Amino acid sequence: MRSLAILFLVLPLLGCNGSDDDDNDNGVKALRIDASGVTEPVDLIERLSGRLFEIDENGEHLVSLDRNQDFFDLAILYNAQGSGCRLTASDRQRAEEWRLQCDFDITCLPNAEPVCAKQALPDNDLFTFRYRSFENSCRAYEASAMVAFSGTGCGDLNNTTVPDLHEPVFVAALADIEVDTEPHTVVSASIDGDIARLVFEVRGGCGEHDFDLVIDDDFTSGGTVRTSSLSVYGEDNDGCTDLIDVPKRFDLTPVKEIYKRQFPNAVGNQTVVIRNIGNYRFRLD
Numbered sequence: 049m050r051s052l053a054i055l056f057l058v059l060p061l062l063g064c065n066g067s068d069d070d071d072n073d074n075g076v077k078a079l080r081i082d083a084s085g086v087t088e089p090v091d092l093i094e095r096l097s098g099r100l101f102e103i104d105e106n107g108e109h110l111v112s113l114d115r116n117q118d119f120f121d122l123a124i125l126y127n128a129q130g131s132g133c134r135l136t137a138s139d140r141q142r143a144e145e146w147r148l149q150c151d152f153d154i155t156c157l158p159n160a161e162p163v164c165a166k167q168a169l170p171d172n173d174l175f176t177f178r179y180r181s182f183e184n185s186c187r188a189y190e191a192s193a194m195v196a197f198s199g200t201g202c203g204d205l206n207n208t209t210v211p212d213l214h215e216p217v218f219v220a221a222l223a224d225i226e227v228d229t230e231p232h233t234v235v236s237a238s239i240d241g242d243i244a245r246l247v248f249e250v251r252g253g254c255g256e257h258d259f260d261l262v263i264d265d266d267f268t269s270g271g272t273v274r275t276s277s278l279s280v281y282g283e284d285n286d287g288c289t290d291l292i293d294v295p296k297r298f299d300l301t302p303v304k305e306i307y308k309r310q311f312p313n314a315v316g317n318q319t320v321v322i323r324n325i326g327n328y329r330f331r332l333d
């Protein structure tokens with residue numbers, strides 16, 4: 049889809065308007081996952097509801113959704129295998145058919161850069177999340193971690209624990225991002241604490257919908273600190289044409305680290321005006 053593809057977990061957002069299954073009268077209500085190469089538990093998360101599912105053996109598994117849930121955002125949350133796993137729709141025209149593969153090799157380019165990524169950590173039956181420096185994006189992918197920025201490690205953000213499960217924004221120079229952005233509209237945007245809440249409007253509903261939020265790493269000052277944003281949407285083989293509204297949440301915590309690097313003497317309350325998103329307010333001690 050784009051040059052950032054290896055940096056993000058595949059986080060497909062899907063919905064279905066119609067199905068041939070008797071128990072799917074109002075869209076997809078259950079997902080069938082064909083797992084291979086699983087030797088240790090792999091935890092999946094449905095991000096819209098926050099529900100967790102554990103895949104602990106090979107074969108076919110059924111993941112049930114709420115009867116009132118027409119769209120879903122399924123991703124790998126935690127992988128105890130020590131090697132990469134990937135989750136893909138085995139038939140993109142039938143969103144309920146999925147494949148979990150944990151038996152493939154990940155090869156990194158020799159000049160791959162270090163990255164900072166957000167990783168889930170098991171805590172009894174729950175999960176906490178921390179930012180951690182990785183040697184490169186391949187090592188982050190193996191740990192099912194979501195990359196926040198590349199080129200350096202996390203710096204002061206390293207080993208910082210955060211309570212939320214939302215995927216981080218990707219902070220980078222927007223001029224360097226080469227993407228083919230599919231048509232979509234940001235219907236609404238707001239910021240609540242460290243979380244950016246966006247609602248996207250797109251055409252579709254029965255194929256893959258993948259959203260990312262990129263924040264420009266160039267903070268311009270002149271009284272008020274400002275930066276820009278880019279919402280990236282990629283879809284694949286979606287034959288449906290209904291307009292759908294898709295809610296997404298993104299963790300803005302990585303913006304603080306990049307801000308501190310550009311304004312190393314900044315202390316106290318800070319505000320960054322993020323174009324098309326809102327005012328991000330935080331405190332630096």
